[in-house]
Amino acid sequence: MEKIIEESKQGESLVLEQKPENTKKLFIESYGCQMNFSDSEIVASILHGQGYNTTQNLEDADLVLVNTCSIRDKAEQTVRKRLEKYNAVKSINPGMKVGVLGCMAERLKSKFLEEEKIVDLVVGPDAYKDLPNLLAEVEEGRDAINVILSKEETYGDISPVRLNSNGVTAFVSITRGCDNMCTFCVVPFTRGRERSRDPQSIMDEIADLHSKNFKEITLLGQNVDSYLWYGGGLKKDYDKATDMQKATAVDFAQLLDMAATTYPKMRFRFSTSNPQDMHEEVLHVIAKHHNVCKYVHLPVQSGSTRILKEMNRQHSREEYMALIDKIRSIIPNCAISQDMITGFPTETEQDHQDTLSLMQYVNYDYGFMFAYSERPGTLAARKLEDDIPEETKKRRLAEIVALQRELSLNCTQAFVGQIVEVLIEKESHRSDKHWSGRNSQNTVVVFPKENYKAGDFVLVRIDSCTSATLIGEAIGFSERMQ
Numbered sequence: 001m002e003k004i005i006e007e008s009k010q011g012e013s014l015v016l017e018q019k020p021e022n023t024k025k026l027f028i029e030s031y032g033c034q035m036n037f038s039d040s041e042i043v044a045s046i047l048h049g050q051g052y053n054t055t056q057n058l059e060d061a062d063l064v065l066v067n068t069c070s071i072r073d074k075a076e077q078t079v080r081k082r083l084e085k086y087n088a089v090k091s092i093n094p095g096m097k098v099g100v101l102g103c104m105a106e107r108l109k110s111k112f113l114e115e116e117k118i119v120d121l122v123v124g125p126d127a128y129k130d131l132p133n134l135l136a137e138v139e140e141g142r143d144a145i146n147v148i149l150s151k152e153e154t155y156g157d158i159s160p161v162r163l164n165s166n167g168v169t170a171f172v173s174i175t176r177g178c179d180n181m182c183t184f185c186v187v188p189f190t191r192g193r194e195r196s197r198d199p200q201s202i203m204d205e206i207a208d209l210h211s212k213n214f215k216e217i218t219l220l221g222q223n224v225d226s227y228l229w230y231g232g233g234l235k236k237d238y239d240k241a242t243d244m245q246k247a248t249a250v251d252f253a254q255l256l257d258m259a260a261t262t263y264p265k266m267r268f269r270f271s272t273s274n275p276q277d278m279h280e281e282v283l284h285v286i287a288k289h290h291n292v293c294k295y296v297h298l299p300v301q302s303g304s305t306r307i308l309k310e311m312n313r314q315h316s317r318e319e320y321m322a323l324i325d326k327i328r329s330i331i332p333n334c335a336i337s338q339d340m341i342t343g344f345p346t347e348t349e350q351d352h353q354d355t356l357s358l359m360q361y362v363n364y365d366y367g368f369m370f371a372y373s374e375r376p377g378t379l380a381a382r383k384l385e386d387d388i389p390e391e392t393k394k395r396r397l398a399e400i401v402a403l404q405r406e407l408s409l410n411c412t413q414a415f416v417g418q419i420v421e422v423l424i425e426k427e428s429h430r431s432d433k434h435w436s437g438r439n440s441q442n443t444v445v446v447f448p449k450e451n452y453k454a455g456d457f458v459l460v461r462i463d464s465c466t467s468a469t470l471i472g473e474a475i476g477f478s479e480r481m482q
Contacts, residue, residue, distance in 0.1 A: 412467060
């Protein structure tokens with residue numbers, strides 16, 4: 001699966017409205033992709049009902065949880081340093097309990113609990129409802145662990161609290177797990193097989209967010225395009241479904257169409273897509289609805305068909321390019337972003353050039369680019385030697401990043417002189433006199449505040465740009481405000 005990791009959000013400690021009757025304090029930090037941040041909201045919701053209020057002061061906490069990521073070595077090393085910090089505080093406050101959640105939990109359970117003895121509980125991504133029982137075990141002086149992966153759990157019945165929310169945008173998880181056995185990725189082993197959430201529970205959550213005046217929803221999953229609800233169960237077992245289940249099944253195109261039709265004044269995005277599951281019906285839904293953003297995050301990982309095969313990606317370079325052509329044909333104003341891994345085992349200079357030429361062909365708006373780092377437990381770690389020198393990886397990554405910066409500038413320059421609709425999300429981090437929001441193509445737009453407020457849809461004339469940001473002036477409200 002592909003994960004967008006926002007560096008600015010890493011290690012964010014989360015806080016929610018305090019319940020006066022709650023007497024215990026929870027400190028929870030998240031690392032990794034947006035799925036982990038979404039899961040932290042579920043955890044906070046469960047523990048809110050168990051007497052815990054959140055705190056942003058580590059020293060005050062009765063329970064400290066870190067929601068972990070195994071996608072990159074950097075994230076794991078950061079979490080280890082944080083655990084050292086927690087335990088330094090714990091030496092002063094011995095009543096404090098420390099727990100590890102999420103993707104590192106399954107892989108490092110025995111190391112954390114038994115060998116290093118640095119945590120009190122370890123909880124996998126499908127076991128959050130078991131937290132009250134696990135905490136009771138800890139209170140009785142026993143280590144507690146549940147990393148069992150579920151075939152059914154989607155947390156569709158948990159109403160997530162919105163932690164550190166801007167009150168404007170929200171994420172709604174629609175799938176869990178992944179069936180794509182990409183050789184570089186640990187997600188199928190840490191989050192289990194793919195299953196989809198009941199569409200009614202998704203629509204209920206969107207209705208609740210609409211009633212609270214949220215303006216934009218991102219439908220979230222390891223692989224949203226393969227969403228398929230046929231009454232519950234694993235995606236891979238769909239062929240065993242009854243004729244009635246198949247006849248009443250809901251796929252991603254139908255779900256997206258349902259959400260956009262029901263709430264025409266809300267904006268909808270989705271992440272992440274997998275090329276082999278990006279069906280043409282989804283593209284037509286995006287084109288049909290003004291409130292479905294004209295933006296697709298479409299990870300490719302490499303421009304070389306040979307390397308894609310080594311990665312066990314289910315598409316070739318040519319198939320990916322054909323999909324890009326289809327997107328451009330059906331949604332001419334669609335922005336496209338990428339995930340790219342350079343320095344994968346056996347990657348040659350020609351494979352690298354194939355990646356650069358693919359990037360130029362697609363003309364990506366922006367991307368998330370990484371040098372390959374071997375992840376324990378993956379198929380690549382077991383079967384392929386990490387044989388590309390670090391210096392070569394660094395050089396190739398620098399070339400990819402430089403090209404993407406050039407492409408991004410071309411894309412933002414095309415907006416200069418245009419009028420775009422922007423949803424105001426927050427103050428610009430560079431100036432308290434400017435608002436920051438995004439247009440339909442997911443590009444950040446900054447403009448003077450005037451009399452507008454967060455949550456407004458505003459028309460902005462773009463006057464200038466950088467490679468990442470559009471700069472302009474508001475000329476009025478958009479029709480969506482009427």
